[in-house]
Amino acid sequence: MLTLERLRADHAPALLAFEAENRKYFARTVPDRGDAYFEAAGFAARHQALLAEQDAGICHFHLVLDDEGRIVGRVNLMDVEDGCAELGYRVGERAAGKGVATAAVGQVCRMAATAYGLTSLVAKTTLDNLASRTVLERNAFTAVEDITIDGRPGIRYRRSQAPLPDDTA
Template identity: 60%
Template sequence: MIVISRLRPDHGPALLAFEKRNRAYFAASVPDRGDDYFTRFGIRHDELLAEQSAGLHHFHLVEDGDGAVLGRVNLLDVAEGSAELGYRIAERAAGRGLATYAVRQVCALAASEYGLTTLRAATTLDNPASHAVLIRTGFEPTGEASFDGRPGRLYTLGLSAPPH
């Protein structure tokens, strides 16, 4: 059973373990978070929770039935009905449709719970799996970008509110 839950204070240790365990895997397709991220993780976790409480971001963990973190799906920089979608799935869970499932679930939350109308996303061109997830979940390419010198693509998804 897969559970998608909003980030909480007690998620800190499991989230840190997830990030450490998958650091090299993630760095192969997205810019590395850097050593400072891991050194200051507890402080940063508290800061993110405060930003989430203020409505600036919506952070979600993807967990298995035992509470092990398999991924994250975040909505960042919430403003004027829009946010940027970001996600990462553990190496051991990749290639099984989990990213597509989790992104769909968080897109639904974005419209129904957070009142968002537009999501933006971006990925490097050398990450075909991420492009596939975005296309499968309805995102449309809207432009080109560069991430630490790596070429990338920008995407947008219009959301509609669920019927009442």
Template identity: 60%
Template sequence: MITLEPLCPDHAEELLGFERANRAHFARSIPDRGDDYFTGFADRHAALLAEQAAGTCRFHVVRDAAGELVGRVNLVDLADGGAEIGYRVAESAAGRGVATAAVAEACRLAATGYGLRFLTAVTTRDNPASQTVLARNGFAFRHEFLLGDRPALAYRRDLADLG
């Protein structure tokens, strides 16, 4: 069982530890955030909280049954009834259904808590685990494109069945 918690100021230190511990793991499937992300983390965290307070984004930490922070799920660029979902799960939690459950809960929250009608998602072509998470959560493939220099896939999920 997992739970999603809205991002709050108290998450900063724990979230930075999560990002540092999993940096190499994440970089294998998505572009690395770079050193500046880590050195400027406090300012970045404050900026995310401001975006959330403004209602343009919804950020969440994912906790496992023991209360450990094992992931993140973000809904960004909320506009016109939609948002883009992004997620990452700790290497230690990979392959246990955490991402699938977290995305399912985020879809439910998007529809019932945030009033969204659809979500979009992007994953790199060489990330079959993420593609599986999206498929299991009802996301439909839309098109291919380049994410930086990496082939990527775009998806969409309508949320009418959840609202």
């Protein structure tokens, strides 16, 4: 069973380890965050900045934990404004292809409506990222616009936060 935890200060060491462990894996589909991101002092400062954004209600950051309490992914709601936020997520290589992203995104969509009062979510992915497109479509996101992401063809998705029949779980 997956658990979502809202980002906290004490998550920093485990989160840095998760990101470092999956750096090459993530770089296959999204731009690398650069060496500075993985330096302990810089990561700690960035982590504190994320917590400040979360405290201000600008963003909502969540870690996805496995049955043993290990971080296997992240699901974030960013740039909250006028009842809308942008969804972002990543699942580590160990958990990829096991339904983790689909389940975690579904949980965050429910939280977005109930805990955060959001009425819509947007997300984007590259056209060639079939796994990410599948996660979004399985969670009632609809493609609304062709876009370019880092010079690659992409798609912007939108989801209305009207409850779906399976959103009551």
